[in-house]
Amino acid sequence: GTVIVDLSTTSVAEARAVAASLADKGLVFADAPVARTRQAAIDGTLSIMVGADAALFARIAPLLGYMGSDVTLCGEVGCGQVVKLVNNTLLFEQVAAIAEMMVMAERAGVAPETLIQAVGLGSGNSFALQTHAKKAMAPRDFPAKAFPMAYALKDIGYTIELAEQMGVEPRLPRLVSEYYQAAIDAGIGDKYFPAIIEVVDRK
Incomplete structure (x- = not known):
């Protein structure tokens, strides 16, 4: 199914509410806020903190790797935040x-x-x-x-x-x-x- 990955910084409650709402529509959600500097974003060396289950993380980590040199599974949805x-x-x-x-x-x-x-x-x-x-x-x-x-x-x-x-x-x-x-x-x-x-x- 369709996967939506949110790289913005939000409240934890908001991330989990969005995930629940999208799940009702058959969509899968992961929160993946980023850290480090503007230059890191340009160089593709961001640190990306992901909230998702292990199976979803395995699917999206290779794509996130194009933007970040460190992509970490932090726990379930919301844990990235x-x-x-x-x-x-x-x-x-x-x-x-x-x-x-x-x-x-x-x-x-x-x-x-x-x-x-x-x-x-x-x-x-x-x-x-x-x-x-x-x-x-x-x-x-x-x-x-x-x-x-x-x-x-x-x-x-x-x-x-x-x-x-x-x-x-x-x-x-x-x-x-x-x-x-x-x-x-x-x-x-x-x-x-x-x-x-x-x-x-x-x-």
Whole structure:
């Protein structure tokens, strides 16, 4: 039968509701949100997180392999969204933490480039530090049409919703959402989300 694969990021509940609705019509559904950078999309090296049964995954994985170098079966329908939301929320939290630490360190006399180099040699190293901090936050270079604050806030909202449904208190997601909302309120909501450092630096 016809298979529909959704590569967008949605709430888990929405993905599962769509799957149920399509099943009533004889259609098969998988959620397969993607991660990594714009360049990864161009190069076909995305990470794709799939929610589907094993048989369906075996059918669609070769096709997804043209877009992604890492295609992971995360569980049943909706589980691709679970993993994507965890991935994104961890990234947004890390970027917010780096923004605070970078502004603090710079005001205390440590240049951002030096901070990234030194922390990168220790246990504080991360993908966010080496990518978002190094390429965007330190030079304050926030390219147009990159992932904006509003998208970050949307994904964090989905994570908060899921955490509450699962009986987990989402304290950190709620806290970090305040930063991204503050960026939108400050009129920089259309900027690439690491520009959250500008919110921190205004205080």
